[in-house]
Amino acid sequence: MLEQIEENPEIPVKAVQEQFQRRFSVGISRMKAYRAKFIAKKHVEGDYAKQYTLLRDYANELIQQNPGTTVKIEVDANPDPGNNTRQFRRIYVCLAALKQGLKAIGRDFLVLDGAFMKGPFPGQLLSAVGVDCNNGIYPVAYAIVESENKESWTWFLEILGDDLGLGTYSNFTFISDRQKGILPAISKLFPCAEHRYCLRHIHENMKVSFKGDLYKDKLWNCACATTVPELSVAMDDLKAFNKKAHLWLSKIPPLHWSRAYFSGRAVSDIVLNSMCEVFNGKIVEGRDKPIISALEYIREYLMRRIVTVLNVMERSEGLLTPKATEVFEGIKRDATAYHVQWNGGGIYIRHAVAAIWEKAANRGRVGALESWVHPVYTVERWKQVYSFRVNPINGRTLWTRVHAPTTITLPKHHTQVGRPKKLRKRSAVELKEMTQSGRLSKKHTKGACSKCKKTGHNSRTCKGQGEAVKTGKSGKSGKAEKKRKVMVSLLYGLFLVT
Structure with missing residues (x-):
């Protein structure tokens, strides 16, 4: 089982049952196969709680195998000096190869975004993604923080600025969807930076009051204008179409979203933060793993991606x-x-x-x-x-033990209720559009029982309400009818055996 999980962590439970049957000629239940997979997966990936205690060892191994890599771990301060434990708060990683590669690109341009972590200790994954020479994504740095706010973004951007040699008056270009805390963080650390706003998110906000493709087209005409006079003509066209929409858009300074005001220093006229969304989509399976396994999932993806690009180069x-x-x-x-x-x-x-x-x-x-x-x-x-490579690391048994006066313990998060969600949370506008397009949502609706066709319960908890109503029998008679069906099924099974 361990070998199977190492080769394919997402192996279906049905496949586990079939392999066990072929190998040992013994059938096992689906629940036993699930429990065996869960135990093996936990053994391979590591325990959620235990991996926090190994973070310093992991950071040291990552730096040793990738010289020049930056790893920063921050823990909560403990007022008790005699306590030798510290709660985990944040971790930042910037691999040396990616740091060197971004400088080689020659584009002072980064897309910033955050995504939710899953598992019992959820947080936020902050990422900074550049654009390579083929207009593909080029992830540079990532961090797992407690939440997305001004403090965490300031911490992330301050370390990132040191890695990339960005001073207070650097003329760098960032693009974001104006997440909570990111605007004041950039204004504080890089007051001279060019900060673009993702046009898709502007359009999402616009659609709340102004719906239709015409509004979208006119917004894009304004954003794609390359000169100030051209932008003025596009804005006048929007004003003639709808004065309220023009007033709404005028409240957002065009230097943040129109190409007419872009400086050109970034050698890119991108107005969307889709680069980060692509990156988040590639690592979605790793965001519900224990912290070291999640970080390793990201590093392994980055290592594989370089190989993929090199293969494309050979055919170019x-x-x-x-x-x-x-x-x-x-x-x-x-x-x-x-x-x-x-x-x-x-x-x-x-x-x-x-x-x-x-x-x-x-x-x-x-x-x-x-x-x-x-x-x-x-x-x-x-x-x-892409001449710079991300190197693999040794197995955990070969990591050098880092001796520190304190031990890192679990963060201040709690287990979330319900099944962890894989897909991106859709906005209210997107959900409404899905409903209008015929893909109805089942939210706030009552499902009907497949047996009695009544609402309020399902087939597993059905007690024959529908049959009692249909035949006019009492609840007691309904139970008797259900018992009769059970006996018939048992006899049918006995007949098959004999």
């Missing part, structure tokens, strides 16, 4: 990355519709690609057209970014 041809090539081909198609006028010197009018073609036609030295593209989109830069 040309000077630019695949995504950049695709976009550039579209730009060249658009350039064929432009007419360029040259002034005889170094000035052209209209489209850049069309201007380069015109310069080549006038015997100018332009070289390959792709050589004019920003270096961040080249295959050469792409390979440099």
Whole structure:
């Protein structure tokens, strides 16, 4: 069983039953198979409580195998100096390879987001994700904190700033969905930073009062405007369509969401925080594991992802990355519709690609057209970014024991009631749209019993209410009828055996 769980932790219980039957020629119940899987999984992944005591050993092993990695553990202060235990509060991880890779990309741009942890000691997983040369996600740092607030975001961004060499007056670019506490944290630590707001979340808030695709289209027209005059025209168009919607959008400063006000330092005009959402989706299975197992799940995913990108590189041809090539081909198609006028010197009018073609036609030295593209989109830069590797670590029996005066204990959280949820919590607007699209929600509805077709109970707790109503019999007669059916089923089973 241990070998099965190590190879496939999510093996179905039915498969466990079948393998046990084939191996030992003995059948076991589904519940026994489930308990065996649970015990084996607990042995492989480790106990939730015990893993907190091993955090320092894990952090030390991670740093030893990946020199340059930053791991910060914070515990709650204990007013009793004689107490040798400290409650866990937060942990931050920034792997050296990812830190070096982000600097090699050359984009001062990070997407920030938080996601819920699962299990008996839930918290928040904060993440910082960049954009690589192929416009793919590039996770940089992650942390497990007690909750998403100003204090935890300040702690996370302060350590991240030290890792990336960001000072108080750095002109870095961040994008977020304006989570609780993140706005004051960025304003405090990086007052000169460019902070973009996720346009999808702006649209989610807008849909509460202004519904319809026309509002969405006009919002995107405003966000995609690349010049201030173009933005003014788009805003006037929205005002003519609906003055209240224009007033609502005007309250959000456009420097946070319109490309017309973006500085260009980030070499990216992204207006969505989907990079973090993709990352959170990739590690969703690890967010309900014990803390070290969860951190290892993330590290292993990051290690595998580098290998995946390297395989894509081997199949790539040309000077630019695949995504950049695709976009550039579209730009060249658009350039064929432009007419360029040259002034005889170094000035052209209209489209850049069309201007380069015109310069080549006038015997100018332009070289390959792709050589004019920003270096961040080249295959050469792409390979440099992924030349840094995330190294594996040893098994727990080989970890060096860290001797500390205190022991880390469980955080101040309690076991949540109910089954842990895997999917992202949908907004009220999304739930309403799902209902309108025909996918009705069963929330606040009473299910009917499959036996008697009455509400208020299910088939397992059914006591024959429907039969009594249908036949006009008393409850006692209903019980007698149920007992008769049990006897018939037993006799039928006996007949099959004989």
